Amino acid sequence: MEKTLNNKAWFLVLPVLVIVAFSAIVPLMTVVNYAVNDTFGNNEFFWVGLEWFEEMVTSDRLHEALGRQILFSAIILAIEVPLGIYIALNMPKRGFWASLCLVLMALPLLIPFNVVGTIWQIFGRVDIGLLGRYLAEFGFDYNYTNDPLDAWITVIVMDVWHWTSLVALLCYAGLQSIPNAYYQAAKVDQASRWAVFRYIELPKMAGVLLIAVLLRFMDSFMIYTEPFVVTGGGPGNSTTFLSIDLVKMAIGQFDLGPAAAFSIMYFLVILLVSWIFYTVMTNLDKEEGK
């Protein structure tokens, strides 16, 4: 759509600007302030420049948390994206069953994050949980509170349970936009199932799939509540991801300076990914407009 140039439109945007600025810019400035100062309480601050940043960049603790975070996000994407596509391809296309599937699949997406954690905490417990109990019965030595590997598996399965539906729903929406004529043409050409997927379905899904991947990346990169409820970051530090570490540092130990420096670097990563996301989206909009 052709847009008219009109700078008075700023007045329509103003309320949003005020509200979001109050919630975003003021806190961000506070963080920047902490990041370059040291304090011994009583609101007395000493300028320390980039010291906290240096400390954080070289800190093993941050490197470990970052390593765990990247590993976690990578595993999540590697499982959820193919699985989501596969589920979307197998969903009923219309009618009662399609509605039922949509509603049931969306259910985990609407559960408060800590309840998701609680569900899996209960479900996985060896004494009272269905999963833990049956695994023990079949001879697996499974205990997510003691064994780091078990804790990881639990957190990952929980995230797959929680968010795969999002990928599937987005891909399903992409698939729905493919006209039937495409499939008929493929049938005339006697295309294989793989060829149909590769040359018809995948290109049509590419846009939404990219959105799904970026959303999953961002959200898994800032995951906090679910693993915190299930494992509390443990055993040891084995499931302490970036957000958990940050909250521990800022609120648990009140190390404001390092935590703030950490926040800012965290935020810069987010900014970079947001920019990729934005570019992808605006390109999609342009293609749509053609």
Place this chain on the structure above:
Amino acid sequence: MRLRGSPLVMTLYLLFLLVPIYWLVNMSLKTNAEITSTFTLLPSNLTFRNYAVILTDPSWYMGYVNSIIYVVMNTVISITVALPAAYAFSRYSFMGDKHLFFWLLTNRMSPPAVFALPFFQLYSSVGLFDTHIAVALAHCLFNVPLAVWILEGFMRGVPKEIDETAYIDGYSFPRFFVKIFMPLIASGIGVAAFFCFMFSWVELLLSRTLTSVNAKPIAATMTRTVSASGMDWGVLAAAGVLTIIPGALVIYFVRNYIAKGFALGRV
């Protein structure tokens, strides 16, 4: 030829989704003695005591009331400010519009953990700590951008000729917007409201940081009571089930727009 899906795959996947929820519901209907001593797939002594505990104790059910209050406040604020902004973005180009749009997106993407502590100090210093409006405003950080994006997606689908015709017919902008334009994108407003409601409902980190007693959300009530009273599993499960219900109720109405909402109006 529509390639047909396999019912078997879907059945397995849906089972995977539903079994943990079934276990939660199952536990919420058992007594604590049964939960810890025996292992049963269905409650042998069906009891509603756990629900009764929650629904009769103000320190429990006020958690729900608090959550609902700030979630509704947040939804109303978000939609009210997002409507004109989304209209501006969908109809006009103005100085800095692209940068502004991008900046809004970064707020949807920023981790709440980064903002938790500064929010605590900001709202304490202006005297809003432990009020519903504080949580509602804090959640605007990610819900306003979301609402703007979703609404903008819907508004682009409305042809511009409608605006022009209305102005020729002598409608003023506010009258046109409320009388003609808003009914046209009613479904979009519904979807945006639903997503604001939902993201505010599921968020815990900020709402827990910004409240202590008077506005404590149900999610935070759950975490504390459990650790204090030596694991009352049945009540915990019942509280969990009760938090799922609001989402489950409204989901039916927006089932066809779920993908659009999650993709910020871009499907």
